[in-house]
Amino acid sequence: MSLQPTDHDLTVATPENVSFGYALAGLGSRFMAAAVDTLIIVLLQAVVGFLTFVLALRDMFGSTQDLTWAALILIGVSFVLFWGYYVFFELAWNGQTPGKRWVGLRVQRVNGQPITAVEALIRNLVRLVDFMPAAYGAGIVTMFIDSQSRRLGDLAAGTVVVWERSAVSVDALVEDAGESQPMPVASGAVWPQRDQTLAAEFLDRGRELPNRAELSRLILTTLYVQAGRPVPEAATQAEVDALLTVIARGDEAAGAQAG
Numbered sequence: 001m002s003l004q005p006t007d008h009d010l011t012v013a014t015p016e017n018v019s020f021g022y023a024l025a026g027l028g029s030r031f032m033a034a035a036v037d038t039l040i041i042v043l044l045q046a047v048v049g050f051l052t053f054v055l056a057l058r059d060m061f062g063s064t065q066d067l068t069w070a071a072l073i074l075i076g077v078s079f080v081l082f083w084g085y086y087v088f089f090e091l092a093w094n095g096q097t098p099g100k101r102w103v104g105l106r107v108q109r110v111n112g113q114p115i116t117a118v119e120a121l122i123r124n125l126v127r128l129v130d131f132m133p134a135a136y137g138a139g140i141v142t143m144f145i146d147s148q149s150r151r152l153g154d155l156a157a158g159t160v161v162v163w164e165r166s167a168v169s170v171d172a173l174v175e176d177a178g179e180s181q182p183m184p185v186a187s188g189a190v191w192p193q194r195d196q197t198l199a200a201e202f203l204d205r206g207r208e209l210p211n212r213a214e215l216s217r218l219i220l221t222t223l224y225v226q227a228g229r230p231v232p233e234a235a236t237q238a239e240v241d242a243l244l245t246v247i248a249r250g251d252e253a254a255g256a257q258a259g
Contacts (some may be wrong), residue, residue, distance in 0.1 A: 022112070022162040024149050025105045030161055032138070038101030041081050048077045059178060066181050088126045091117055096164070106162045110148075115159055125152035166240065195223050200248035203241070216240045 026160055052074050064095075089097040092132045096116050097109035107123070117124075130139030130151045139151035148160050191199075202219055222238055226230045 005238050022108075024159075025161040025163055026149055027088070027143055029103050029105060029163075030143075030149075033097070033099035033103040033105050034152040036102055037085070037097050038099075039138055040098055043087055044081055044085075045074075048081075049074050052077075083124050083127070086127070087117075087120045090115060090120045090124075100161075101164075105161050106164045107154075107159050107161050110158055110160050119159050123157035123159055126153035126156045129153075170212065191223075191247050194249075195227070196248050196250045199244045203244055203248060213237055216233070216244065221248075 012242050014074060017073055036096060090107055096105070100106060107120075109115055109119060127139075130136055130153055132138050132144070136151070138242065139153070142155070143149045146155065148154075150160055198219065202216065216237070217234070217240055220243055221233065222233050232243060
């Protein structure tokens with residue numbers, strides 16, 4: 001599925017003073033994702049409703065009590081599907097539902113971090129308010145007003161919907177780094193300009209790459225091995241990012257950390 005991203009961007013600054021940009025999803029793309037998810041929910045409800053009433057009517061027409069229980073079960077299942085569907089997939093797929101994945105969108109916190117169970121629950125419980133008076137009327141109005149195209153659920157949960165970043169490879173980053181404009185090399189830098197450019201190119205791709213954790217460590221290890229330096233131990237992703245940031249700047253600190 002390919003759509004043009006919105007012209008609005010979200011910029012997130014990290015503690016390492018590295019900024020990442022995200023293309024915000026607009027009303028059209030979010031409507032298409034919601035349409036796909038709604039279709040799936042309706043189909044699931046239709047299947048559950050059919051099976052429920054088949055069981056209730058298995059003895060000819062069934063009793064009134066059977067039909068009452070069938071109706072109650074169907075109402076309960078509909079409630080669970082409407083809210084549970086979004087919460088389940090956004091947690092299981094890191095901010096994506098089948099509809100969002102098909103269109104290429106992802107829900108994340110406004111600071112660029114993945115959403116938690118709390119944010120997922122809040123933004124989807126408020127969905128009922130967004131839907132009022134009908135067809136997401138309140139949500140659409142809010143998205144038009146808000147500079148980040150957020151509905152009421154997003155405002156309450158502190159989330160935003162952005163365009164998904166595709167996975168990249170080391171070869172692709174090296175190729176991009178070779179085609180990039182020359183970077184100014186820091187005075188007394190201990191890292192070649194190409195290594196600086198590669199590290200900066202990777203950091204610029206953002207924090208939502210599907211293979212980011214694996215790729216960042218691979219790049220860090222590759223740069224140190226090629227430079228003939230002992231690979232530093234980085235226990236957390238933040239430490240890996242900090243080391244790559246130092247390389248991108250060409251600081252002397254990189255040499256000291258390399259040992």
